[in-house]
Amino acid sequence: PMIRRGWLERGPGPDDRRGRDEFVPVSWSEALDRLGAELGRVRDTRGPQGVFGGSYGWSSAGRFHHAQSQIHRFLNTAMGGYVRSVNSYSSGASSVLVPHVLGHYEDLTKRNVTWEQVAEHSEIVLAFGGMALKNSMVAGGTVSRHVERGAMAQARARGCEFVVVGPLRGDLPEEAGADWISAIPGTDTALMLALVHTLVIEKLHDQGFLDRYTVGWPILERYVMGVDDGQPKDAAWAAGLTGVAAETIVQLARRLAGKRALIVVAHSLQRAEFGEQPVWMGLALAAVLGQIGLPGGGFGYALGAIAYYGRRFNAVPIPTLSQGRNPVRDFIPVARIADMLLNPGAAFRYNGQTLSYPDIALVYWAGGNPFHHHQDLNRLRRAFARVDTVVVHELGWTATARHADIVLPCTMTLERDDIGGNGNDPLLTPMQRIAEPFGEARDDYAIFADLAARLGATEAFTEGRSVRQWLEHLYEPTRAGLEARGDVAPDFAEFWNGPGLELPQQDDDGGKQRAFRSDPEAAPLATPSGRVELFSSTIAGFGEASCPGHPTWLTRSETPSPTAPLYLIANQPATRLHSQLDFGG
Known part of the structure; x- marks a missing residue:
């Protein structure tokens, strides 16, 4: 363990050192x-x-030693709760927008179009931002099968067309045989609007679907046609914004019409100013084509972004450590850490509400490295200097550890026993440690258990269980679920000494969107209207100029100029998605 000299000698308090x-x-x-x-x-x-309670969770594949669960359980049981973060860096805009216009976020990303459907049914896939294979090489928990490349190859061999819109041709694999449209970065919404305009004027849109399954189409249609602002959002208009020839836009719209079309919008499009717009407009394009809810068709937001999107759900529960109950209602959007620490008590807007930043004295981080993935690191450094105490569990000297006051060395995945799995992967894996902990490193659980003892919360945190007893306890719901189905249900000892357990999975039934398409009255969406909202009175009522009540083209505040003429494409390395062990970063 290490303690920063300034904190050790002078005690807690703000310190720019x-x-x-x-x-x-x-x-x-x-x-x-x-x-x-x-x-x-x-x-x-x-x-x-x-x-x-800071943790971004990317610290362990295991279900018990998952650092985010461990730290949140400790803070709930020993500290009475904590200020939390919501949403993610990956989908900070879309995860707030989608519940208003389509329903539950996971129903879109995890219970919708699968790679099996793409392989068997899709006739054209239009991917804004692509579906780079490096993204789907990882998932929280485990990935036992990499199916994306094979699914695209199978679809292509069957005659499916792939089109990637983005600055990088390689954001779809060679097996897709994709056509590449290199639009100016950040102009995807304009391109989508022009595609819809072409579909409407050529009467290629599905008016029946729009009438039965959506609300707000007449308002969006007026905007697309330029009825109120005098500017039709046609291909010629979009060409000037996107750098894509008007004829290319028109031909693409015609290629989409009448086919089993899947519209994919990557996370990257909404990690930008006005990031809600391309997500919402992608949904609108899929609705105008009448494809939502069809096998291999519709709107596949973030398909390919991570390995558990586009997969089936398991039919039995997987081991999950309870985090307990957090009675603290205060929270921040995950990317507002610096804003919170620098501006305690200040007001901020979130999802139509005006909230205020809490006043934080202590930051406790286990699992993750905000100095690796947060924006404006100099500002984050100033923010970390403001609090009384920063505590970090780490296995190496990351930038976050170097900005802490107390650094506790923790074990890595290979040094502890655990269970690997996630709810969208059929393999549950016994993770037996292959090396003794290095030096004085300890499991997060052991660290928190000793701290809980000092705070009078041993029983609440540990429930009297050792690591092995916790693994047995967490495995039991899986075993019981298998037994209830009449499947082979090995006891823990048999599972632990075996090669892994193949879990049954749910049917590939298309989830809520398929059920909604089949019977919108019996299976409405979880939106205010129960339908796809192409105009949202709720969002319009927020009064946010950056997100009007329907998808809109908004001019960015920063664009290239003669003195700064280039766009920076901040793509990640070709062979890896996250680099938490790249301490130089």
Whole structure:
């Protein structure tokens, strides 16, 4: 364990030397005694509202040693809760928008179009931002089968067309045989509007679908046709914005019409100013084509973004560690960490509400490295300097660890026993450690258990269980689910000593969107109207100029100029998605 010299000598408090100060090695007992006292001080003087429970979860494939679950369980049981973050860096705009216009986010990303459907049914896939295979090489929990390349190859061999819109041709694999449209970055919404305009004026749109399954089409249609602003969103208009020839846009619209068409919008499009617009407009394009709810057709938001999208759900539960109940209502959108720390008490807007940033005294981080994935790192550094105490569990000297006051060395996945799995992968894996912990590294669970003892919360946190007993306890719902189905249900010892357990999966039934298409009255969507909302009175009522009540082309505040003429394409390395072990980053 290490403690920053300034914190060790002067105690808790704001300090702009974080990130530049030296660290002093201490014993585990001293580190935990000092940290336990500081946690108790903050809990008793500031309450749990003074603690930010930071973890982004990308620290372990295991279901028990999942750092996000461990730290949140500890803070809930020993500290009475914590200020949390919501949404993700991956989908910060779309995950807030989608419930208003289509329903539950996971019904779109995880219970919708599968790769099996693409292989068997899709006739044309239009992918805005592509579906790079490196993205789907990872998932939270495990990936036992990489099916994306094969599905696209099978679809292509059957005659399916693929079109990728984006700055990088390689964002679809060679097996897709994709046509490439290189639009100016950030102009996808304009291209989609022009496709809809062409479909409407050539009477290639599905008016019957729009009438039965959507609300707000007449309002969006007026906008597309330029009735109120005098500017039809036609191919010629879009050509000037996108750099794509008007004839190319018209021909693409004609290629889509009358086919089993799948519209895919990548996460990357909504990680930008006005990021809600291409997501919402992609949904509108799929609705205008009448494809939502059909096998291999419709709207496949973020398909290919991670390995558990486009897969079936397992038919039995997987091991899951309860995080307990967090009574603290305060939260921030995940990318507002610096805003919160720098502006305690300030107002901010989120999902139509005006909220205020809590005043944080202590940041506790286990699992993840915000200095790796957060924007404006100099500002984040200033924000970390403001709080009283920063605590980090880490297996190496990441930038976040270097900006902490107390750094506790934790084990890595290969040094601990666990169970690997996720709800969209059929293989449940016994993860037996293959190496002893390095040096003085300890499991997060052991660290939190000792801290819980110092805070009088041992039983609440551990429930009297060892790691092995927790694994047995977490495995039991899976075993019981298998037994209830009449499937082979090995006990824990048999599972633990075996090669892995193949789990049954649910039928590929298209989820809520398929059920809605089959009977919209009996299976309405979880939107205010129960239908696809091409105009949302709820969103319109928020009064946000950056997100009107229907998909809209909005001019960005920053565009290239003669003195700065280039766009920066910040794509990740070709062979990896996240690089949490790249300490140089």
